[in-house]
Amino acid sequence: MARIEKLVIVGVGLIGGSFALALKEAGVVGRVVGVGRGASNIRRALELGIIDSGGSLDRETLKDADLVLLAVPVRQMPAVMRSMAPLLDSGTVVTDAGSTKQDVVELARREFKASLARFVPGHPIAGTEKSGAEAAFAALFRERKVVLTPLAENERGAIARVRAAWEQCGARVFEMQPQEHDAVLAAVSHLPHVLAFALVDLVAGSKDAERLFSFAAGGFRDFTRIASSSPEMWRDICLANREALLAELDRYRSELAAVRVLIESGDADGLRALFSRAREARERWLKGVE
Amino acid sequence: MARIEKLVIVGVGLIGGSFALALKEAGVVGRVVGVGRGASNIRRALELGIIDSGGSLDRETLKDADLVLLAVPVRQMPAVMRSMAPLLDSGTVVTDAGSTKQDVVELARREFKASLARFVPGHPIAGTEKSGAEAAFAALFRERKVVLTPLAENERGAIARVRAAWEQCGARVFEMQPQEHDAVLAAVSHLPHVLAFALVDLVAGSKDAERLFSFAAGGFRDFTRIASSSPEMWRDICLANREALLAELDRYRSELAAVRVLIESGDADGLRALFSRAREARERWLKGVE
Numbered sequence: 308m309a310r311i312e313k314l315v316i317v318g319v320g321l322i323g324g325s326f327a328l329a330l331k332e333a334g335v336v337g338r339v340v341g342v343g344r345g346a347s348n349i350r351r352a353l354e355l356g357i358i359d360s361g362g363s364l365d366r367e368t369l370k371d372a373d374l375v376l377l378a379v380p381v382r383q384m385p386a387v388m389r390s391m392a393p394l395l396d397s398g399t400v401v402t403d404a405g406s407t408k409q410d411v412v413e414l415a416r417r418e419f420k421a422s423l424a425r426f427v428p429g430h431p432i433a434g435t436e437k438s439g440a441e442a443a444f445a446a447l448f449r450e451r452k453v454v455l456t457p458l459a460e461n462e463r464g465a466i467a468r469v470r471a472a473w474e475q476c477g478a479r480v481f482e483m484q485p486q487e488h489d490a491v492l493a494a495v496s497h498l499p500h501v502l503a504f505a506l507v508d509l510v511a512g513s514k515d516a517e518r519l520f521s522f523a524a525g526g527f528r529d530f531t532r533i534a535s536s537s538p539e540m541w542r543d544i545c546l547a548n549r550e551a552l553l554a555e556l557d558r559y560r561s562e563l564a565a566v567r568v569l570i571e572s573g574d575a576d577g578l579r580a581l582f583s584r585a586r587e588a589r590e591r592w593l594k595g596v597e
Numbered sequence: 598m599a600r601i602e603k604l605v606i607v608g609v610g611l612i613g614g615s616f617a618l619a620l621k622e623a624g625v626v627g628r629v630v631g632v633g634r635g636a637s638n639i640r641r642a643l644e645l646g647i648i649d650s651g652g653s654l655d656r657e658t659l660k661d662a663d664l665v666l667l668a669v670p671v672r673q674m675p676a677v678m679r680s681m682a683p684l685l686d687s688g689t690v691v692t693d694a695g696s697t698k699q700d701v702v703e704l705a706r707r708e709f710k711a712s713l714a715r716f717v718p719g720h721p722i723a724g725t726e727k728s729g730a731e732a733a734f735a736a737l738f739r740e741r742k743v744v745l746t747p748l749a750e751n752e753r754g755a756i757a758r759v760r761a762a763w764e765q766c767g768a769r770v771f772e773m774q775p776q777e778h779d780a781v782l783a784a785v786s787h788l789p790h791v792l793a794f795a796l797v798d799l800v801a802g803s804k805d806a807e808r809l810f811s812f813a814a815g816g817f818r819d820f821t822r823i824a825s826s827s828p829e830m831w832r833d834i835c836l837a838n839r840e841a842l843l844a845e846l847d848r849y850r851s852e853l854a855a856v857r858v859l860i861e862s863g864d865a866d867g868l869r870a871l872f873s874r875a876r877e878a879r880e881r882w883l884k885g886v887e
Contacts, residue, residue, distance in 0.1 A: 432814045452812060494800060495813040499820045501856060502792060504875040509852045510784060511878035520882040522742060523785040524722045526823045528886075530789045533816045534879050538872030545860050545868055556857055560850065562799045566791060567846055570835050578835055582828035585794040588801035589824050592810040596818075 309471040312337040315368060315375040317387055319343070319352040321434060322404045323378030324443025327357050329476035332445040340368055343379060343387075352440040364390040371396060374472060377403040381543040384411060388418035400465045401426045402472075406492065406540070407547040408456045408485035415458075424462045427469040429455045430488065431478060432496075438537055449477035456485040493551035498559060500541055501552070503534040599761040602627040605658060605665040607677055609633070609642040611724060612694045613668030614733025617647050619766035622735040630658055633669060633677075642730040654680040661686060664762060667693040671833040674701060678708035690755045691716045692762075696782065696830070697837040698746045698775035705748075714752045717759040719745045720778065721768060722786075728827055739767035746775040783841035788849060790831055791842070793824040 311330065316323040319341040330336040341349055341358035349361040362368030369375065369391060379387055384405065395401065401422065405411045408428050415426045433451040435442065453473040457466045470480045483491075510519050545552055569577040601620065606613040609631040620626040631639055631648035639651040652658030659665065659681060669677055674695065685691065691712065695701045698718050705716045723741040725732065743763040747756045760770045773781075800809050835842055859867040 432812060435815075451814070454812070491805075491809055491812050494803065494809050495817050499796060499817055501860075502796065502853075503820060504872050505852045505856050506789060506792065506849065507875035507879050508871050509849055511874060513784065515781075516878070519781055519784050520878075520885070522722060522744070522781050523882065524741070525725070527785050527789055528883070529819045529822045530793060531879055532819045534872075534875045535883075536816075536872075536876070538869050538876055541872050542865055542868040546863055546865060549860055549863070553857065553861060556853070556860070559796065559799055560853060560857075562795045563792075563846070563850060563853075566795050567843065567850075570791075570839055570846070571843060573836055573839070575832055575836060578832040579828050581798050582794050582824075582826075582831050584801060585797035585824045586826070586828055588806070588810075589797050589821055592813065593818070593825075595810070 309468060309475075310335050310337070311373045311472065313372045313374075314339045315342060315362070315372045316340070316358065317342045317364070317375065317377050317391075318379035318383075319348060319358060319440050319443075320378060321438050321442040321447070322431060323376055324352060324355075324357045324440045325445065325447035326376055326378070326404070326431075326472075326476060328443055328445040329448055330472060331356075333475040335472075335475050340372075342368060348440050352443075355440060355443070357440055357443055364394070366394045369394045369396070369399065372399045374468060375399060375401045377401065377405075380540055381405050381407065381410065381547050382539075385414055385418065388414060392419050392422060395422045395425075397422075397425075399425065400468045402429045402455075402469045404429060404431055405547075406430060406496070406544050408454075408488045410547040412456065412458065412485045423458065424460050425465040427455055427457055427461055427466050428485065429453060429469060429473070430492075431473065432492075433478075438540075446477070448473065451478050453478040453480045454488050455480060455482050456488050457482060489548050489551045490554075493548055493555045497544055497548055497552050498555040500533050500536060501545065501556065502559070503531050504541065507531050507534040599758060599765075600625050600627070601663045601762065603662045604629045605632060605652070605662045606630070606648065607632045607654070607665065607667050607681075608669035608673075609638060609648060609730050609733075610668060611728050611732045611737070612721060613666055614642060614645075614647045614730045615735065615737035616666055616668070616694070616721075616762075616766060618733055618735040619738055620762060621646075623765040625762075625765050630662075632658060638730050642733075645730060645733070647730055647733055654684070656684045659684045659686070659689065662689045664758060665689060665691045667691065667695075670830055671695050671697065671700065671837050672829075675704055675708065678704060682709050682712060685712045685715075687712075689715065690758045692719045692745075692759045694719060694721055695837075696720060696786070696834045698744075698778045700837040702746065702748065702775045713748065714750050715755040717745055717747055717751055717756050718775065719743060719759060719763070720782075721763065722782075723768075728830075736767070738763065741768050743768040743770045744778050745770060745772050746778050747772060779838050779841045783838055783845045787834055787838055787842045788845040790823050790826060791835065791846065792849070793821050794831065797821050797824040
């Protein structure tokens with residue numbers, strides 16, 4: 308079993324913290340050093356036993372690290388990569404947990420240069436609407452999917468180390484091209500988030516908003532759960548994956564226009580057919596997931 | 598405490614069955630007779646102790662009933678009302694559980710005539726994506742809202758009986774005009790259902806549907822839960838509440854067009870502001886609900 312003597316987590320939030328906890332629980336990690344996300348969050352991460360010490364993006368922290376996980380918001384990625392690039396040992400493998408991959412790959416190519424062979428981009432498809440070290444838990448990645456988008460330049464050993472770490476967290480690891488990843492996530496994650504935010508914003512902006520909310524029930528709560536996600540993170544994702552997201556948004560707008568025609572024209576059969584297709588597809592998906 | 602010696606449930610599904618179970622649990626009901634929804638469902642309702650006997654829309658079943666709940670799909674409502682109207686005792690109060698109210702009121706005015714004074718339209722804002730007697734449970738309405746849209750013609754005693762029954766189920770009862778009810782529900786229930794069905798249909802219709810679904814996660818599951826609801830019921834709701842729903846759909850399409858502009862123009866501040874407004878509104882709502 309591959310062991311990580313020294314693990315550095317840059318961004319000890321829900322994702323970074325859960326990664327550390329899962330590897331600790333699996334008993335495959337020696338020491339975990341946490342970087343960034345504010346002094347009080349780092350203190351909390353220490354209290355919760357997520358990390359063993361706090362550090363910063365300096366030579367001391369990165370020295371002899373076997374694995375570094377970048378779990379910071381995409382916006383902070385350029386500065387983080389630039390600071391750490393000259394400080395990395397030749398034995399250190401770096402990965403990230405960013406929700407979009409084309410932009411991260413582009414950044415990495417610009418910033419990492421010499422160490423690019425050991426930067427393996429990744430994205431754990433897991434999370435909750437909560438954030439911060441407080442929200443971290445060891446089981447977050449269990450039975451979840453992690454997508455790696457390895458670079459042509461990557462050393463095979465680097466890919467293997469990242470893959471092994473995620474598997475030790477209980478995740479199933481897949482490989483894709485960055486563009487494929489971003490297109491898939493635009494459809495099943497980024498678009499739904501935008502739709503949920505838009506609906507809540509619409510209701511909240513109505514002149515009788517309070518009354519509307521007061522009669523919203525469980526269906527509305529589930530449908531809008533993802534609208535409680537971090538506004539900063541989702542702003543960044545929308546901009547980082549702009550093209551794929553706009554394409555999905557336009558496909559959705561066409562779908563809505565078609566639904567509108569069915570409703571306006573009173574096409575009972577057409578509506579039932581559409582709703583049935585959707586329900587059956589969702590049920591098939593759920594069966595496959597369970 | 599108002600007691601219902603004889604309760605007739607027309608449509609012993611999730612709603613009708615749960616109403617019977619809740620009143621039984623509250624100890625305020627004598628005998629429950631179930632009508633319709635197929636012989637096997639009635640058999641199951643008997644086995645589960647939801648109803649005490651099965652009946653049909655005849656004089657024997659309706660004789661001496663204190664309360665009749667119509668919990669059938671809106672499409673079946675005209676035939677049901679027409680059959681029962683001439684058979685109702687002058688002491689029998691009738692209510693319904695339809696998701697839309699303007700159409701039910703219109704139907705009732707046409708079908709009930711003499712007994713209109715004792716037909717009190719209602720809508721329990723509760724449910725799950727499941728259906729049938731099997732899915733019924735006594736706690737379904739606890740702490741949930743029920744909207745009554747009484748008619749000018751209603752006897753005060755009839756309104757009071759229906760209100761008392763729902764309160765005995767643990768629900769909070771509100772009164773509204775039918776049009777108000779339909780506008781509110783269009784915004785916080787009907788529109789979200791249409792949006793969820795549309796998204797799943799879009800993904801299911803993609804050429805790489807299987808791959809897309811395979812990378813969908815918890816956010817997608819929650820967002821689309823309501824797309825597992827009954828296609829027939831939602832077809833009927835969309836058509837029954839067509840005008841209000843189209844108005845909400847058009848407001849949503851404008852909202853999406855505005856979001857699209859923010860994404861395309863790379864307006865980071867605008868996106869963060871919109872997402873923050875939505876998150877804060879949702880959090881305020883959840884606090885108020887708890």
